[in-house]
Amino acid sequence: QVQLVESGGGLVQAGGSLRLSCAASGLTFSSYGMGWFRQAPGKEREFVAAISWSGGATSYADSVKGRFTISRDNAKNTVYLQMNSLKLEDTAIYYCGADRMNWGTRRPVSYEYWGQGTQVTVSS
Numbered sequence: 435q436v437q438l439v440e441s442g443g444g445l446v447q448a449g450g451s452l453r454l455s456c457a458a459s460g461l462t463f464s465s466y467g468m469g470w471f472r473q474a475p476g477k478e479r480e481f482v483a484a485i486s487w488s489g490g491a492t493s494y495a496d497s498v499k500g501r502f503t504i505s506r507d508n509a510k511n512t513v514y515l516q517m518n519s520l521k522l523e524d525t526a527i528y529y530c531g532a533d534r535m536n537w538g539t540r541r542p543v544s545y546e547y548w549g550q551g552t553q554v555t556v557s558s
Contacts, residue, residue: 435460436458436459436461436532436547437458437459437460437549438456438458438530438531438547438550439456439457439458439459439550440454440455440456440529440550440551440552441454441457441552442455443528443553444553444554445555446520446555446556446557447520447558448520448522448556448557448558449519449520450520450556451516451517451518451519451520452517452520453514453517454470454514454515454517454528454530454552455512455513455514456468456470456512456513456514456515456549457510457511457512458511458512458532461532461547463508463511464487464488464508465534466487466532466533466534467485467486467532467533467534467536467537467539468484468504468531468532468537469482469483469484469485469531469533469537469538469539469545470482470483470484470504470515470528470529470530470531471528471530471531471542471545472524472527472528472554473527474525474526477526479529479542480495481495481540481541481542482498482502482515483502483503483515484504484537484538484540485506485513485537486537487537489505489506491537491538492504495540498517498524501517501518501519502516502517502518503515503518504516513530515528515530517554520554520556522556522557522558524554524556525556527551527552527554528551529548529549529550529551530548530549531545531546531547531548531549532545532546532548533545534546
């Protein structure tokens with residue numbers, strides 16, 4: 435049974451930082467491209483960042499480029515999202531997804547597995 439479990443969300447002031455984690459089990463983690471997405475109330479799920487199977491390549495949405503960093507530790511079956519200089523508009527539920535066929539895909543439908551999400555709230 436595949437499970438993706440996100441953690442690390444919370445309430446933070448604008449300009450602050452958070453580090454999200456997504457722990458995977460039940461799959462060969464190193465064979466999956468991993469992505470982070472977010473969904474704000476009333477909006478569609480949107481791409482945030484993605485990382486290749488080995489971690490050697492990454493991709494970011496323009497809105498987070500230079501502020502967020504995605505990384506992975508295949509020995510720990512975990513992908514991370516370091517979020518710095520957080521803005522009010524970063525408030526959303528953040529989800530990690532696993533993609534067996536590709537990496538860097540920005541369409542949610544391409545991801546086979548999803549976690550339950552972790553809430554990130556940025557306050558002024």
